[in-house]
Amino acid sequence: MNSSSSKLDNATLSLFKNVNTSIAISVIYIVITLMNLMGNGLSMWLLLFRTSPKTPSIIFMINLTLTDLALGTALPFQIAYQLLGYNWNLGPNMCSFLTMMFFTNMYCSILTMMAIGIDRYLGIVRPLLFRETRERKSLAIISCLFMWGLVLSVLYPLMTTDLTFDIPELGITTCFDVLKKNMLPSQSAWVAFLFCTCFVLFFFPFCITTFCYIRVIKQLGSDSKTAQKARAIRLAFIVLMVFTLCFAPNNIILLAHTIMRIFFKKSLYTAYKLTLCFSCLNSCLDPFIYYFASKDFRQKLRQIMNWRSLSSTESKMEHREVLFSMQSGL
Incomplete structure (x- = not known):
């Protein structure tokens, strides 16, 4: 992304001319689309159809899956754009x-993973508070609507601006790869936009999510639920990996x-373009989050895939978690 009004820098022009980079990015997008x-x-x-009841955790997962599928339907257009040499028609x-x-998926995913982390924190670390303040599914639905509203309001300039840019010397029209500096009315508006996207929609949720999973692991570490603790650690690892591998590089490079x-x-355009590509990997990793976060999802997937039944030890652990799962949806 370039904030430019007329002349492009050499780094941006060279990337537009680099066929190998365009093909490589397209291949990555194709793989991500299929897996997504x-x-x-x-x-x-x-x-939707095999998991019941629809607990708040399940509602958050449905919301996350919805954003991932939206990205999956948008990526083929990005692939075609790349293969046409960055020419948007x-x-x-x-x-x-x-x-x-594209960007709603990224930031709604970040906020939804934060919500799942908070949900687990309340269910495991603060169960009494969890039971007193939670009002069934309505709070989760309102939270999802709030996430979408927050993200769309922050990204509102993208909806009201012509994001295409003609490059006569290359004979192409780009889409979002070159942003006009007058997209926002002032330099302070750009600062506010960057602050909201990088800090409000990424850094703050990342800190909250990290705190929640660290507390969950510490809480389970004092219990004897070895199987549950192991799954919590794997879930925390996957969530933090999504943040550090998919979201962090792109937001840091964007800033x-x-x-x-x-x-x-000056420009870091090539690095930004590559990190933007890898940010889409989150949509492929999210189903693993569901597997470790939801007992019901885990069991239904095992049935569909005809996997071998749980070992006797793990079955006993699953049985011990039934009451807690019904209460917290984990």
């Missing part, structure tokens, strides 16, 4: 719509690139 649609299609079916409205889907571009006329 298969994994999240199965997950959505299990969550579907018009500015479609460009803005698909860009919104650094935009600051360098606005204030120093």
